[in-house]
Amino acid sequence: MPKQQREHWASKFGFVLAAAGSAIGLGNIWRFPYKAGEYGGGAFVVAYIVSVFIIGIPVLIAEFIIGRSAQKSPVGAFRELRDSRYWPLVGWLGLLTGFMILSYYSVVGGWILKYIVVSCTNGFQTGAATAEFNGFLASPGQQVLWHGVFMLVNIFIVRGGISSGIEKWSKILMPSLLVILFVLMVNSLLTSGAAEGMRFLLKPDFSKLTRAGMLEALGHAFFSLSLGMGAMLTYGSYLDKDINISASSLEIVVLNTFYAIMAGLMIFPVVFTYGVDPGAGPGLFFVTLPEVFARMPGGQIVGFFFFLLVAFAAITSAISLLEVVVSFFIDELGWTRRRSDYILGCVIFLFGIPSALSFNLWSGVTLFGGKNIFDILDLLATNFMLPVGGFFIAVFAGWILTHGEKEAEIKRVENTFHFYDIWHVLIKYVTPIALIIVLLYTTGIIRFLE
Ligand code: PHE
Numbered sequence: 001m002p003k004q005q006r007e008h009w010a011s012k013f014g015f016v017l018a019a020a021g022s023a024i025g026l027g028n029i030w031r032f033p034y035k036a037g038e039y040g041g042g043a044f045v046v047a048y049i050v051s052v053f054i055i056g057i058p059v060l061i062a063e064f065i066i067g068r069s070a071q072k073s074p075v076g077a078f079r080e081l082r083d084s085r086y087w088p089l090v091g092w093l094g095l096l097t098g099f100m101i102l103s104y105y106s107v108v109g110g111w112i113l114k115y116i117v118v119s120c121t122n123g124f125q126t127g128a129a130t131a132e133f134n135g136f137l138a139s140p141g142q143q144v145l146w147h148g149v150f151m152l153v154n155i156f157i158v159r160g161g162i163s164s165g166i167e168k169w170s171k172i173l174m175p176s177l178l179v180i181l182f183v184l185m186v187n188s189l190l191t192s193g194a195a196e197g198m199r200f201l202l203k204p205d206f207s208k209l210t211r212a213g214m215l216e217a218l219g220h221a222f223f224s225l226s227l228g229m230g231a232m233l234t235y236g237s238y239l240d241k242d243i244n245i246s247a248s249s250l251e252i253v254v255l256n257t258f259y260a261i262m263a264g265l266m267i268f269p270v271v272f273t274y275g276v277d278p279g280a281g282p283g284l285f286f287v288t289l290p291e292v293f294a295r296m297p298g299g300q301i302v303g304f305f306f307f308l309l310v311a312f313a314a315i316t317s318a319i320s321l322l323e324v325v326v327s328f329f330i331d332e333l334g335w336t337r338r339r340s341d342y343i344l345g346c347v348i349f350l351f352g353i354p355s356a357l358s359f360n361l362w363s364g365v366t367l368f369g370g371k372n373i374f375d376i377l378d379l380l381a382t383n384f385m386l387p388v389g390g391f392f393i394a395v396f397a398g399w400i401l402t403h404g405e406k407e408a409e410i411k412r413v414e415n416t417f418h419f420y421d422i423w424h425v426l427i428k429y430v431t432p433i434a435l436i437i438v439l440l441y442t443t444g445i446i447r448f449l450e
Helices: 012-023 026-038 042-070 074-081 088-120 129-137 140-159 162-189 194-202 211-224 231-236 245-273 288-295 299-333 337-359 373-400 403-407 416-442
Strands: none
Touching: 012 162, 012 231, 012 245, 012 299, 026 042, 026 088, 026 211, 026 245, 026 299, 042 074, 042 194, 042 211, 042 231, 042 245, 042 373, 042 416, 074 088, 074 231, 074 299, 088 129, 088 140, 088 288, 088 299, 088 337, 088 373, 129 140, 129 288, 140 162, 140 299, 140 337, 162 194, 162 245, 162 299, 194 245, 211 373, 211 416, 231 299, 245 288, 245 416, 288 299, 299 337, 337 373, 373 416, 403 416
């Protein structure tokens, strides 16, 4: 397809919101608080922020540079920039990773939609949350149904394309998300557990931050910024040349961290007020919080808005995953957007069914010491495939692209403090080394960390 026909974002604001929308998702609102709960609250937050600076921002910038200079989705981008048989494999890996993540992310997205409905109908009853959630997980029909509904929403948005689909919806959903998050946060901060909740999240207790926790923080920085599989690269490929990549990246990262901290400030005060366990793990959302909503005055309304806000966050992330896959078929096979969207949306839905069945019919199908299909996909994609993808993206940007190619995308002159040079040292040495350490650890090759 000739370059001038490629779709583009209508404005920088729209692009930043869409990319922040991709970043801000279940990772920030669901995973971040329970990981912080596990690894010493504020200490984990500090480790996360450091990770965002040493690997998050450099890789984010690298993805935007690669995407914008190639004007292609991941597979085509590497092929466009270097005539090599091997580099496009990084794109293929990204495509596969996006496909996998979306397939199970959509199952959790479905849970959220179901809980919006629960809060509108019978609401939350004290002492009933565990049984309710387990009953829901045990029903294959319900799991597949809600997973399907979530995919349909994504297919609907991506069908509209870049400026009139993804960008338009991001401009509606992200500000709404901010308003709801802010109101719920203030509401939480007015409860009696506010001081304790804030202390938990903001006061670093480094004794609880194990080395494993530090690596979790690094891995989480990756997942939470949607890095390593070409989602940001794809968004970058729709970017106009006159938009400043370094400034946009900083804005996206600041928004992402800000929303995560706000989510923590919304969750922990009520967790302490109602005396439930802050380190409750993945069940924090679907068991612990419904219990809180059941006991809280006006809890049904708070619960409704809470799940609505999480749904908005999940949708703006899932569309970026679907866009990676859809854009591949548009760019490489010349399919129309609609055809690519409908077909791939359905294929990913089908591929997600085993994850939806992991909690019921197929719960016996386990690997790696008892992990079900859902857990295995998450483990492989986030702990292994994203860091591998990120490593190669960093190497490509740091070692393969020439200074000339990079400076065409982030100019040295427009940046004070030699931003370009700092970025370059990070992407060339620091990021790849940090990622190798993460990978050696997650694959179990080094065990000194336990
Ligand atoms: N960043 C998203 C989140 O925090 C997840 C995601 C990962 C989205 C990778 C796209 C690509 O939930």
